[in-house]
Amino acid sequence: MSREALLKAVNEVFWDVFDDESLDIREETTAADVNGWDSLRHITLIENIEDRFDIRFTMLEVNGMKNVGEMLDIIAERARE
């Protein structure tokens, strides 16, 4: 899956989790940029991403992701494995 396709798929997960199809998620997007992306919704988002790509994030990754770009890196890396 190309980086663009990955980002598009991640966007769809965000739309679903945050009930907002106007969200424009980019690589540099952080939790502060998305209304409602706080610690309470973080795990829901993570698990939806995991289900969508059939991967599992480690605890370190769950706590340490700084932006969507890092999330894409991890998804791409897991896909290669």
Add this chain to the structure above:
Amino acid sequence: MPIISLQFAIFLSLILLVYFCLPARLQWVWLLCGSFFYIIMASDLEMTMVFTIIVLFTWITAKAIMAQKKQGKRSALLGIGLLFQFGGLFFFKYGDFFAGTINGIGKTLDMDIRLTGWSVEAPVGVSYFMLMLMGYILDVYWGKYPAENNPAKLALFAGFFPALTSGPFMRYDTMNGQWFGDQKHKLSYQNLTLGLQRILWGLFKKLVIASRAQIIVDTIYGDFDTYQGFYIWVAVFVFVIQLYTDFSGLMDIVLGVAEIMGIYLPENFKAPFFSISVSEFWRRWHITLNEWLRDYLFNPLQRCSVLRNFRKWMRKHCRKEYEKYFNVPLYIALFVTWFAVGFWHGGKWKYIIGVGLWMWLVIVLGMIFAPLFKWIVRRLGINTDCFSWRLFQRIRTLLVFSVGLSFFRAEGLGKVYLMWSRAFADNIWILFDQSLYELGLDAVNVHVLFWGIGGVLAVDYLSTRYDVRAVIARQNFVFRCIVWLVLMLIVVMLGLYGRNYDTSSFIYAGF
């Protein structure tokens, strides 16, 4: 050795004098020596040994986890390490709570249980360094960074003297580069002035505001027979101010001391009174504790197989709205986390309820009734994109937090009941006649308190938009001197210190 004392000022001056003369490889060693001296002075040799044993045990466990390749054994070692740390914390802090709770359960079940609690002397700062060491061991287990080779470096992390008794909670990977890097920390004009300014601002909060607020709070909380109705509301809100200026003032002093050394500690407060929800409030109040609990308790708990499978089951069998508004696994994880917030403050139900379960209840009810609130707002045609709505949200958040803190301040749950049962007397006039001048502070001092609170809130508000210290630092030399000189004069002339006042104790240094 209280942080606001002549002894500490002399101690710090000596530490700094030698610190800046040493090469980089010895600077952290000197800070470690200073920290051990501080621990000995604050407790005794025996407790210093206990501190050292805890650090050594953590160091050995982390090294063993890193050396172990088999996942099962790594997990077992982690379990042993955490059990030792949590057990130690429990032993030192919660003996009376444990016995009292068991006895209470026995009484409820009509059983004759008479456990005797234990109050033992604890190493100074045990609530802070124990959590930091738990975080360290978990980070090593998760592979965030390798275990530290040198136990002395871990000892400095746990016992760094400015932050030992009050935090902020530090993470090893954000601090080790600052302490153990190759670059020498030189005495710089910028670090010295910015650090001293921060200390001065902390002294202003503590000596001018918190010390005055304490007098009013103590007067009202000490006598609910005399002070009822709006007096109680005054005490509730003034205590919030007292706690904020006391704790954030202490943090300003701690961060300022470290800044002079060229060490940057994490911030613990970001203008909390400008939060529009309870969740946001707790992301701005005691930030490092809440981030610690999020990363090391709340998130791992949510990822545990039981809650994870529960959530999967809900996703499969329930409508999407249920997951959003009746997210039971999330509420369970939140319950445990908020219980831990209260429990960390001390083994008393007033803490567990006031700054724990009450906050949990408000957040969960807020999530469950979110659709109803949205419907009401829509039906009433309320504009939610304006100053007045945000002001309403801020006042609502403050009110919720203040109610929780009334548990925190009261002597016990019985007093809380007494207090709130008498809080609705019809005496609003006390806010407008001379009554507030008879609570231990005269008219001048009440005005100083009032304007002081206004000043702190104004600076907090500005700090949400600008870096206030940087803005001042960009001004001309004369203007800068005037600003800081005026603040110094205010602290010297209006600060409450001396023989009749206890300036050495801070509320959060007691945990």
